[in-house]
Amino acid sequence: MKKILQDYSKEELADMIKPSFRAKQIYNWVYHKYASDFDEMQNLPKAMRLELEEKFTLTPLKTVLVQDSIDGSRKYLFELYDGHTVEAVLLLMREEQYHDDGSVKHQRRYTVCISSQVGCKVGCAFCLTAKGGFIRNLTAGEIVSQLLMIKKDNEIDANRRVNIVYMGMGEPLDNLDNVAKAIKIFADPEGMAIAPHRQTVSTSGLSSKIEKLGKMELGINLAISLHAVDDALREQLMPINKAYNIESIIAAVKRFPVNDRKRVMFEYLVIKDVNDDISAAKKLLKLLDGIKAKVNLIYFNPYGGTDFKRPEEKDMIKFQDYLTQRGLLCTIRESKGLDISAACGQLREQERKDTDAGY
Numbered sequence: 001m002k003k004i005l006q007d008y009s010k011e012e013l014a015d016m017i018k019p020s021f022r023a024k025q026i027y028n029w030v031y032h033k034y035a036s037d038f039d040e041m042q043n044l045p046k047a048m049r050l051e052l053e054e055k056f057t058l059t060p061l062k063t064v065l066v067q068d069s070i071d072g073s074r075k076y077l078f079e080l081y082d083g084h085t086v087e088a089v090l091l092l093m094r095e096e097q098y099h100d101d102g103s104v105k106h107q108r109r110y111t112v113c114i115s116s117q118v119g120c121k122v123g124c125a126f127c128l129t130a131k132g133g134f135i136r137n138l139t140a141g142e143i144v145s146q147l148l149m150i151k152k153d154n155e156i157d158a159n160r161r162v163n164i165v166y167m168g169m170g171e172p173l174d175n176l177d178n179v180a181k182a183i184k185i186f187a188d189p190e191g192m193a194i195a196p197h198r199q200t201v202s203t204s205g206l207s208s209k210i211e212k213l214g215k216m217e218l219g220i221n222l223a224i225s226l227h228a229v230d231d232a233l234r235e236q237l238m239p240i241n242k243a244y245n246i247e248s249i250i251a252a253v254k255r256f257p258v259n260d261r262k263r264v265m266f267e268y269l270v271i272k273d274v275n276d277d278i279s280a281a282k283k284l285l286k287l288l289d290g291i292k293a294k295v296n297l298i299y300f301n302p303y304g305g306t307d308f309k310r311p312e313e314k315d316m317i318k319f320q321d322y323l324t325q326r327g328l329l330c331t332i333r334e335s336k337g338l339d340i341s342a343a344c345g346q347l348r349e350q351e352r353k354d355t356d357a358g359y
């Protein structure tokens, strides 16, 4: 089987391909010019192109479905070499920038939400990705290629800044080695040059891996999928809480190195009549005391076969107001791509039903 070229850092390629300056040229073709064929690499000798073609693939993903949402987000379903599929989403989002004088500036930026695994072991009760169980980890190249495919398809200039969120399918910290490698490949100044502070890893709260990620000093942003403020409810929603309870997550977050201009994001999936009451907001405020935190309230996105319900807008606003009035930064995630079932796993599920493919 051919190797995936995007699995390798520039330094690794330089060790494999001689003379080593060729690695830089290849990186430029792949990450700046979005080459999908070695034959395009005209500044490489023909013999080398043929040799590379035999050893490597540049296209580990095949686009099987693209869905546009009326709000401008675009969702992709990619097929891997072994026939499994993963999702990624291109979003145009309002971004906040914090300045030293305390002011906040807004601008619109591309954000790409990418997957780190096929399926997921964590098994959250509300999540569609969890329903099919865990299949396998993605390689670094399969992670990196999701963004490459999207940039190429949308003709996004190589120099245009994009943000990356590891919020697609899978638990990124359960595939830490490959995710860490992808973070570094994305960040290579001669590649896509997406600095780690433009990348956010979202985790269900594997405390020991949060510590490990922190020790790697990558400069990455952290998002915690909290969703509940007491252990009993969190265990019901997220069985992983039995292994890593709320206290252990908070302790790990407190030790995590946070970029000066950033905050740790706490995602709070709001489910009607489950965790949408003000008493939860009160506990949340207490829990995050002393942490440079930002809360992101997410509307639960219902799908066929779930008993969980989307919360009422008025309850979302009440929850948000409670926190912001007490000085905790809190946003409500715009219901991006609701009409294309934006939450992770939902496009794949739809495709599976349509084609009756199964795993």
Ligand code: SAH
Pocket: 126, 127, 128, 166, 167, 168, 169, 170, 171, 172, 202, 203, 204, 224, 225, 267, 269, 298, 299, 300, 301, 302, 343, 344
């Ligand atoms: N495994 C990681 C990252 C992928 S999940 C994590 O859990 O953080 C990314 C986000 O999608 C999580 O915050 C998760 O709670 C959310 N999500 C899952 N199912 C959802 C649904 N039906 N509606 C809205 N958000 C959902």
Ligand code: SF4
Pocket: 120, 121, 122, 123, 124, 127, 128, 129, 130, 168, 169, 170, 171, 203, 204, 225, 344
């Ligand atoms: Fe896995 Fe995240 Fe879904 Fe939980 S919410 S099952 S951790 S992908």
